[in-house]
Amino acid sequence: MGIQFDEKHRMFHLQGKATSYVIQLERDGYVTHQYWGRKIRQFRNSNRQQYIDRSFSPNPYYRDRTFSLDNLPQEYPQYGNSDFRKPAYHIQLENGSTVTDLRYKSHRMYSGKPKLTGLPATYAGQADAETLELVMQDEYLDLEVQLLYTVFSNYDVVTRSVQFRNKGKQKLKLLQASSVSVDFRRSDFDMLTFPGAWGKERHMEKRPLQSGIQSAESTRGASSHQQHPFIGLMEKHTTEDHGEVFGFHLVYSGNFLAQAEVDQFAATRVTLGINPFDFSWLLEPGEIFQTPEAVLVYSSNGLGGMSGTLHRFYQQHLVRGEHKDKKRPILINNWEATYFDFDAGKIEQIARAGSKLGIELFVLDDGWFQNRNSDSTSLGDWFVDKKKLPNGLEDVAKRINEFGMQFGLWLEPEMVSVDSELYREYPDWCLHVPDRYRTESRDQLVLDFSREDVRKEIIKRISAILGSAPIAYVKWDMNRHLSEVGSASLPAERQRETAHRHMLGVYEVMETLTSRFPHILFESCSGGGGRYDPGVLYYMPQTWTSDNTDAVSRLKIQYATSLLYPVASMAAHVSDVPNHQVHRFTSLAMRGDVAMAGNLGYELDLTKLSEEEKQVVSQQIEFYKEIRSLVQFGNFYRLxxxxxxxxxxxxxxxxxxxxxxxxxxxxxxxxxxxxxxxxxxxxxxxxxxxxxxxxxxxxxxxxxxxxxxxxxxxxxxxxxxxxxxxxx
CATH class of the missing domain: 2.60.40.1180 (Golgi alpha-mannosidase II)
Structure with missing residues (x-):
């Protein structure tokens, strides 16, 4: 296992638990992709590249018509010098041209895995993984592009990312910087993606690859409800237990593009990374740009094999912190019970009822801060509403703690209401474009986290709240996507960096707050599952799977989510009927059976339950405590x-x-x-x-x-x- 370099054949062989990934250096340093799949003990290139004369495929070598980048399987393909397929990256020079030419320069292999500065990424110890740093260079520009590969001894996973280093004298503008590109010499695949909508997240779709380009992408400033930063290629007739699967998952929470291109020779190129739409990055001399990480997973045992690998891998090499392997508490959330209409007395009543049923955590949802009586006001003014909670959060938490329960809180740190003191004082602190209307959603705007002053102030305000009471849990929400994406703090030539800089700022705030309050269990949320991605999972070990709590709807949502994510990351609640999202009536028994297939919680007014319903809920909670470790951390199988x-x-x-x-x-x-x-x-x-x-x-x-x-x-x-x- 690990990484071997065959100097004679200039070949790198990366070996995981049961998989091989092979890279070869072709003439004059072209870096080619030779194989990815089942583990091969010794790779001798039996299916080596054939060089033949193909019409309309240009040739970089004088009078050698057999060699063309247009049909060469490459590790990180470029634009402009005979490859007409979509490139992995695209750079504009000071003279306006966009042609580059990367060739192998050097490599380094070592044990362990490096961190990515400012970005979430998987991690590993010295004994768990080996890393290859493969450096390519454009000599004319003195541009270095480092391809980073890590292979894991106990998993069929390869992680990849890319670092651009401008060592030259001219300014370069990155127009595209994908995290990974893989060229397959075949196209007989089905493509797997996870499209959806609010309340209908991650509904898996499978369709045959066709000639040309097919993709999944987000331009919403978030990974989104509508698409997911994943693309999978499966051989035909793949099932849960049989067939080859090649999965590509991006550890990133912003705009992304996952794309498969089938060319004229029935070869397939998969690229995944930051969406190049409305993106550019000015790379000054001496500067570095780091792409997000992509997780590549291989399974020869169908979708179930892929899931089993990702579940274990993410739980052990992506999720962090005190709560990583801890049993998740059974909670009651007051949102669908009260919405904004509550006071300390009502909260105490629900908590008392929950404690009698065996619930362990009370979560105070939206509406606890000043003047927040609807979703149209006060985001950013993180100060307790003394009309509802006259003695503050500490008093509420104390009352709940006296019932033997922990106390949790809802927050939406990335947003600001137009009707708020924060916005009135700092109207330029939101994402916006000068002289353009500021599009509102839920009467709110998005704070510009690309700005250091904004990040510092939000960290200060949220830290004050989290330190004001014994808070054991935080539901971190994000209830709108990004529009008018511009920053008052960036010059014109860097405005198209805003979306990515904002995402890096979000990560910085998350890192700071989760590190400052390590005892708090953070649960991410974005209108439910609108930002359920590996990037956020690095900071917060569980996610609110969907705002849709209907038991029937949740079958598809939780089933498809389970293809990629460990069950311990999946929050699931029993809510009232008729369901508040789809108005369906389902039995309390079925609602419980669906919610107990995740991290169990309740989201209804417990004080209004009948005695019979209380008995059912009490039995559900008692039983779930018996099987909790099994559900949250056991091996999961779809039937x-x-x-x-x-x-x-x-x-x-x-x-x-x-x-x-x-x-x-x-x-x-x-x-x-x-x-x-x-x-x-x-x-x-x-x-x-x-x-x-x-x-x-x-x-x-x-x-x-x-x-x-x-x-x-x-x-x-x-x-x-x-x-x-x-x-x-």
Whole structure:
């Protein structure tokens, strides 16, 4: 395992747990991509590049018509010198031209993995990973481009990022700077993406690759509800358990472009990185630009293999802090119970009811700060509303703590209301363009976090709040996307840097506050799952999966989210009916069974529950505490997809395979419902498993090969059933 360099053949062979990634230096230093896939013990280039004369493919060598960059598989392709496919980067010189020519200059290999300055990234110890720094150079410009590769000994993962170093004398303008490019010599793939909308996040789509360009992207200043910074290529007929999958995931929370291009020779180029739309970066002599990191994951065991790798990898090499491996508390959030209409007495009533049911954390949502009686005012004025909370947050927290519960708080640090003291005092502190209307959303604007003075003031105000009371949890929200993206602090030639500089500023504020208050469990949110991405996961170990709490809607949202993210990162709440987003009625039992497949919480008025409902909730909480570690940190398996039919099923298995929790859901009743069995995964075939609450016992072999009968007693729409299995 690790990285080997074959000097004779000028070949780098990167080896992970069960995967190989091969780079070769071609004539005069062209850096080519040779292979990525199943692990090969010794790569001798049996499928080496063929050089033949192809019409209309220009040739950089005099009278050698067989060599052209137009059909050469490259590691970081450029524009302007015979490759007509989309490049990985694009640079404008002082004379206005955009042609560059990168060639291999040097390389360095070492144990461990470096940090990326100012950016979130995966991390590893000296014994866990090896890194290749491969430096390319444009001699005319004296521009160095460092390709950074890290391979992990226990995972089928390669991470990549790129650093641009202007060592020359002229100013360069980056027009595009992708984090990764990979050329495949085939196009017989299906492409996997995760489009969506508010309340409908990450609805997986699979479609065959076609000639030309297909992509997923965001220009909203955030990773967004609408698209996700991921692209996957799967061989045809890939399933959960079979088939090759190549996944590309960007550790970034701003504008991105994930793109696959199929060329005339049926080869596929995948690029992923910061979206070049409305982006440029002025690189002065001596300056450096660092791209975000891309995580490349390979699976020869279908989508389930990819998920299993990403779950373990992100949990161990991306999530950080005190709460990384801690059980997440069961919470009650007052938002859908009260919205803005509450006072200290009402909060105490809900908390008291929650404590009697076994809830561990009370979260005070939006509306606790001055004059905040609707979503149209006061963001930025982070001072307690003494009309609602006359004795402040400390008093509320103390009351909740006396019930044996922790206290949490909602915040939206990146925003400012037009109707606020902060905006009236500093109207230029928001993102805006001179002489243009400032588009509002929810009557709010976006603070310009590219500015140091803005960041310092927000850190000061939020720190004062977080230090004013025993706060154990923060829900960090972000409820609008970026428009009129300009900064009063940047010169004209740097205005197109604003979106990325703003994102770097957001990361700086997150890093400062999460480091300053390490005991606080931070949960990220952006209108629900509008910024559920690896970049934010680096700072906050869990995310509010969606504002849509309807149990049926959540089946697709949570299922697709599970393809990329560990369950411990996925917050899921039981809310009231009719549901506040889609107005559907579902049983309390099904709502609980869906929410218990994530980090369980409640978002309703507990004081209005009937005695029967209180008993159901109490039982849910008691049971969830029993299986919590299993759900949050066990191995996760998908059994039935809501994108393929009327049923959904998934299960959780402990690492030692002694315990499992299995969930089945059916959306609509059918007049002739299949008399089906649910076949399980991940069990120890040699073990016997006792179905808790019954006298039934089955072997792992039988449960996986034959399956367990789905109860025919499940009647009507929106039903669920679970099994809790334990071996002796």
């Amino acid at each position: 039935k997809s809501p994108f393929e039919g009327n049923e959904t099923a998934w299960m959780f298995v402990t690492e030692d395979k002694t315990e499992a929790y299995v969930c089945y859901y059916r959306v609509l009743a059918e007049p002739a419902a299949p008399l089906a069995a649910l076949r399980m995964k991940g069990l120890d075939l040699a073990k016997d498993y006792y179905v808790q609450g019954t006298d039934e016992v089955y072997s792992g072999e039988e449960l996986e090969y034959s399956g367990i009968r789905i109860p025919t007693a499940l009647q009507g729409d929106f039903v669920s059933h679970t099994w809790h299995l334990k071996s002796e």
